[in-house]
Amino acid sequence: MKNFLRLNTLFNKSGSDRYKGLKIRIVLLDAVLSLIPLFIVVTISYFWFQQILKDDFRNQLKWEIENTKQSIEYFIEERLSTIRFITSTYTYEELSDQKKVNDVFTKLKKEFPGIVDFGVIDANGIQRSYAGPYRLLGVDYSSQNWFNEIVVRSSYISDVFMGYRKIPHFAIAVKKEIPDKKTFWVLRVTIDVETLKKYATSINLRENDDAFIINHNGIMQTTSRFHGTVLETYKDFKIIPDEKTTVKDFNQSKNDCGICGYAHIKNASWIFVAVIKSTPYAKIPNIFRNELFYITLLSILFSVAVTFMLTQTVVNRIKKSDQEREVAISEIEHSSKMASIGRLAAGVAHEINNPLAIINEKAGLIKDILEGSDNLQKNKDKFLVLLNGIFDSVSRCRTVTHRLLGFSRRMDISHDLTNINDAIKEVMGFLEKEMLYRNIKLELNLKENLPKVTTDKGQIQQVFLNIINNAVDAVEEGGQIDVSSDIKDINTIRVLIKDNGVGISKDKLKHIFEPFYTTKEKGKGTGLGLSISYGIMQKLGGTIHVESEVYKGTTFIIEIPITTETL
Amino acid sequence: MSQTKVLLVDDEVEFTVSLAERLQLRNYSVQTANNALEALGLVYKNRPDVIILDLRIPGMDGIETLKTIKKYDPTIEVIMLTGHGDVHSVKEGMSSGAFEYIMKPVEIGELTSKIDKAQKKIKEG
Numbered sequence: 001m002k003n004f005l006r007l008n009t010l011f012n013k014s015g016s017d018r019y020k021g022l023k024i025r026i027v028l029l030d031a032v033l034s035l036i037p038l039f040i041v042v043t044i045s046y047f048w049f050q051q052i053l054k055d056d057f058r059n060q061l062k063w064e065i066e067n068t069k070q071s072i073e074y075f076i077e078e079r080l081s082t083i084r085f086i087t088s089t090y091t092y093e094e095l096s097d098q099k100k101v102n103d104v105f106t107k108l109k110k111e112f113p114g115i116v117d118f119g120v121i122d123a124n125g126i127q128r129s130y131a132g133p134y135r136l137l138g139v140d141y142s143s144q145n146w147f148n149e150i151v152v153r154s155s156y157i158s159d160v161f162m163g164y165r166k167i168p169h170f171a172i173a174v175k176k177e178i179p180d181k182k183t184f185w186v187l188r189v190t191i192d193v194e195t196l197k198k199y200a201t202s203i204n205l206r207e208n209d210d211a212f213i214i215n216h217n218g219i220m221q222t223t224s225r226f227h228g229t230v231l232e233t234y235k236d237f238k239i240i241p242d243e244k245t246t247v248k249d250f251n252q253s254k255n256d257c258g259i260c261g262y263a264h265i266k267n268a269s270w271i272f273v274a275v276i277k278s279t280p281y282a283k284i285p286n287i288f289r290n291e292l293f294y295i296t297l298l299s300i301l302f303s304v305a306v307t308f309m310l311t312q313t314v315v316n317r318i319k320k321s322d323q324e325r326e327v328a329i330s331e332i333e334h335s336s337k338m339a340s341i342g343r344l345a346a347g348v349a350h351e352i353n354n355p356l357a358i359i360n361e362k363a364g365l366i367k368d369i370l371e372g373s374d375n376l377q378k379n380k381d382k383f384l385v386l387l388n389g390i391f392d393s394v395s396r397c398r399t400v401t402h403r404l405l406g407f408s409r410r411m412d413i414s415h416d417l418t419n420i421n422d423a424i425k426e427v428m429g430f431l432e433k434e435m436l437y438r439n440i441k442l443e444l445n446l447k448e449n450l451p452k453v454t455t456d457k458g459q460i461q462q463v464f465l466n467i468i469n470n471a472v473d474a475v476e477e478g479g480q481i482d483v484s485s486d487i488k489d490i491n492t493i494r495v496l497i498k499d500n501g502v503g504i505s506k507d508k509l510k511h512i513f514e515p516f517y518t519t520k521e522k523g524k525g526t527g528l529g530l531s532i533s534y535g536i537m538q539k540l541g542g543t544i545h546v547e548s549e550v551y552k553g554t555t556f557i558i559e560i561p562i563t564t565e566t567l
Numbered sequence: 568m569s570q571t572k573v574l575l576v577d578d579e580v581e582f583t584v585s586l587a588e589r590l591q592l593r594n595y596s597v598q599t600a601n602n603a604l605e606a607l608g609l610v611y612k613n614r615p616d617v618i619i620l621d622l623r624i625p626g627m628d629g630i631e632t633l634k635t636i637k638k639y640d641p642t643i644e645v646i647m648l649t650g651h652g653d654v655h656s657v658k659e660g661m662s663s664g665a666f667e668y669i670m671k672p673v674e675i676g677e678l679t680s681k682i683d684k685a686q687k688k689i690k691e692g
Contacts, residue, residue, distance in 0.1 A: 350623065360671075361585035
């Protein structure tokens with residue numbers, strides 16, 4: 001019982017660490033298993049959402065560019081239509097009248113802000129009438145590009161240029177044929193670049209964004225915020241001439257990346273360009289990211305808490321069942337010990353009762369003689385013989401009681417220096433009588449000078465007793481049991497217990513160390529002896545195994561570690 | 568009244584000799600045997616009335632010896648002698664036809680009373 005308590009405390013001490021380790025391992029494993037998918041989902045959804053927002057922003061930008069382009073086109077178209085209307089309404093002669101021109105210009109300017117001047121040019125390129133802030137009457141345009149263009153077209157919208165006035169502007173000119181005279185005249189209106197810029201920047205621009213117009217040669221038609229002033233060359237982004245509105249990502253350097261969109265403007269050789277470097281779509285993921293962060297954090301906390309609780313429950317169950325098993329095993333050990341003590345007691349009773357019976361008869365005989373005769377002298381010799389017989393029997397009893405005391409005393413002492421051969425001989429002392437009665441031959445082959453081992457002698461003897469008892473039960477009358485000891489290697493003593501009994505079949509052999517497994521008839525065996533022996537050998541750091549052949553016999557091999565210096 | 572013929576079977580010579588002498592003093596005719604074969608020989612040669620048989624004797628198991636004797640002559644009564652409380656063997660012996668059992672060390676009055684009861688049973692048939 002003392003041993004059991006000591007073992008239990010030992011178990012609990014190392015056991016709590018074991019359960020802690022188990023708990024940590026389960027929690028970590030479960031956390032990894034449940035959190036990895038969570039992280040994958042969160043990461044994927046984060047980038048996916050960001051991509052969706054960017055795509056959405058890009059589509060919106062495209063739509064805005066399209067709108068701006070249309071409003072610029074509408075602006076030009078409207079002015080062109082007005083000028084056409086004027087050329088259709090008024091004759092060359094009417095518009096050659098300076099007063100009339102002034103009148104029309106005033107009205108026009110009132111309706112269409114941004115118009116700078118207004119003039120009529122004849123087929124020779126000479127300005128015939130003019131209304132506006134500059135002195136351009138009589139100026140000859142015949143050598144200018146736009147005039148050459150208008151000669152072959154019905155209308156013309158120029159790029160932005162400086163012209164005579166040295167202020168950037170662009171011109172809209174409409175040619176009016178006079179078929180009778182086979183000649184023509186041109187009505188020309190110039191428009192302030194600022195008006196054009198107003199249209200270009202009507203798109204929704206943020207802090208870092210820019211929007212402007214260039215011509216097909218990359219010359220800036222409006223002044224931009226960051227990409228140069230009017231008539232400078234725009235180089236930053238390569239615009240591929242295309243009829244469709246295009247939106248593209250650009251990534252020229254770490255600080256110079258964003259989205260560039262452009263659209264061609266009909267009836268003028270211009271391209272509307274928007275360079276968007278602000279990233280409003282990135283702000284939304286920030287909000288999303290925060291929410292995602294809290295959701296993830298909550299999920300992790302929840303998952304860890306659930307895992308922890310589950311693990312706690314599972315580990316507690318395991319712990320409880322381990323403890324129950326320990327208790328059950330120790331109870332079995334105890335009952336087995338009791339059974340072996342019972343068996344021992346029966347043997348001892350027999351061994352003591354026999355000499356007691358002799359004492360009883362001899363003392364009884366002396367009494368009988370004394371009662372029947374008064375002549376003590378005559379019976380003196382007989383009395384002496386009888387008394388010697390009594391002393392011999394007492395001596396026999398003493399041997400038995402001493403042996404028993406020695407055996408039981410060691411039951412509770414653990415780890416003393418033990419001579420295995422002596423331990424075997426003591427066990428045989430209990431069994432030799434039974435073997436003698438059953439005519440069983442015992443062959444002891446104990447190697448001399450075996451090193452002493454530090455082990456629990458009582459427990460080792462219990463193992464020997466269990467196995468030799470089994471051997472005695474297994475052999476027929478006249479059978480043989482060999483018990484031998486030798487040194488297996490420098491660390492191990494080996495004890496072989498061999499019988500030539502009935503043997504154990506292979507299917508039974510694999511069960512024989514299981515608790516409650518017995519092949520003995522009911523009432524004779526508890527089925528615990530071998531399982532207890534197995535447990536004892538494990539506790540003592542040794543091993544026990546068995547080899548058997550049916551009808552030939554069984555050999556138990558017990559290996560005991562030598563844990564102390566040799567003798 | 569003729570003497571009751573008792574056969575005392577035990578492996579302890581000292582025991583059989585002393586007990587035999589005590590029984591003889593009490594007017595029983597006693598033979599002793601120290602193993603099963605010797606006992607069976609005496610049963611055959613000089614049929615006893617009552618056998619006092621130890622359950623653990625060399626050569627043959629006490630129960631086997633009992634069965635052999637009862638098979639040979641069921642009218643011989645057997646009193647089993649046991650040195651320890653082997654209840655299993657005692658039960659088996661009683662069911663195999665033993666008349667009585669007695670524990671060692673033997674109280675002589677108890678033994679003679681059981682021998683007499685056995686003898687009475689034999690006489691009554």
